[in-house]
Amino acid sequence: MLQPPTGHHLIFDLGNVLIRWDPRNLYRKIFGNDLQGMEWFLANVCNAEWNDRLDAGQSFASAVAERITKFPDQADLIRAYHERWFETLGAPVTENVAVLGDLKRIGYKVHALTNWSAETFYPAQKLFPFLTWFDGVVVSGEEGLVKPDPRIYQRLLERYQLNPASAIFIDDVTRNVEAARRLGITAIQFSEQVDLRLELRQLGIPLPG
Numbered sequence: 001m002l003q004p005p006t007g008h009h010l011i012f013d014l015g016n017v018l019i020r021w022d023p024r025n026l027y028r029k030i031f032g033n034d035l036q037g038m039e040w041f042l043a044n045v046c047n048a049e050w051n052d053r054l055d056a057g058q059s060f061a062s063a064v065a066e067r068i069t070k071f072p073d074q075a076d077l078i079r080a081y082h083e084r085w086f087e088t089l090g091a092p093v094t095e096n097v098a099v100l101g102d103l104k105r106i107g108y109k110v111h112a113l114t115n116w117s118a119e120t121f122y123p124a125q126k127l128f129p130f131l132t133w134f135d136g137v138v139v140s141g142e143e144g145l146v147k148p149d150p151r152i153y154q155r156l157l158e159r160y161q162l163n164p165a166s167a168i169f170i171d172d173v174t175r176n177v178e179a180a181r182r183l184g185i186t187a188i189q190f191s192e193q194v195d196l197r198l199e200l201r202q203l204g205i206p207l208p209g
Contacts, residue, residue, distance in 0.1 A: 008205060009162045010103055011180075012134075013147075013171035014114040017190050018097055019128055020090030023051075023081070030080060045071050046081045055115040057144045060085075085120055086127065096170075096190070097130050099197050102207050109135045113156050113169070117141040136160040147171070148179035157183075168203060170196065 015021040023042055031038035045067060054063055060082040067078045081088075103110050112134045114121070118141035125131040138156040145152040157164055164184040171177050172190045180187040188199050197207050 007163075007166045008108065008203075009160075009167045010108055010110045010200075010205075011156065011162075011167055011169040011185070012100065012110065012112050013169075013173075013176065013190075014112055014116065014131065016172040017093065017170055018100065018130065019092050019124075021088060022090060023088045025090050026080065026084055026087040027077075029087070030077065041074065041077060045074050046078060052115075052146055054117045054119075055140045056146045057118070057141045060117070060119055086124070089124065089127070092128060092130070096196050099200065099207065100130060100133060102209075103205070104133055106206070108205075109160075111135055111156060111160055111162070112137040113147065113153065114138070115140045115146045147173070147176040150179055150183060153180060153183050153185070168200070168205075 012018060023046065024038065027038045027042065028035075031041075050063065050067065054060060064078055064082050068075045071078065100110060110133065112131075114137070116124075116139055118139050121131075121139050121141065136156070136159065138152060138159065140146045140152060143152055143155060145155070147153070156162065157167070167185045169177070169180040169185045169187045170190050171180070171187065174189060177187040177189040186203065188194070188196065190196060197209055201207050
């Protein structure tokens with residue numbers, strides 16, 4: 001028999017916690033066997049710093065135009081980042097989606113805090129319905145802030161009236177987990193080697209299985 005929920009609130013990152021994301025999912029199709037060329041492109045042209053600006057709210061149109069101005073010989077590859085963005089998404093992390101579903105069934109409030117462009121987040125909800133299961137979502141592209149900026153965590157806490165002392169945050173990025181902990185939030189760093197269900201049960205969340 002499951003126990004009724006405690007005062008805990010669960011906060012999920014999305015990319016590589018509930019759904020796998022990697023621009024290589026797209027660019028392996030384009031570069032084929034030229035893995036060195038792909039890695040150079042992702043390190044120097046459409047790199048993590050550039051993607052962070054998309055997550056912070058810059059439009060794909062302006063970000064692509066800026067990159068093409070800087071790397072005109074890479075124009076088609078840069079446009080693909082926008083035109084074929086949904087191919088950067090991989091499969092759901094099915095075990096964690098099942099955890100999310102169980103938390104909802106038990107009666108826990110669940111929220112999402114994601115570094116994600118607003119241009120692509122809402123269309124992605126149509127492809128992956130579990131992205132609509134949350135009681136509240138803060139999307140960096142709408143806020144103009146990205147993790148690990150403490151202001152985006154505070155925005156989530158204030159908007160949904162969550163107590164950091166009773167919140168549990170799950171993210172795959174070390175700096176994001178550390179930022180949450182500095183705000184007094186219990187945080188789990190997820191990786192493919194982590195059993196999220198077990199981690200939450202050890203924190204007192206009465207999940208089945």
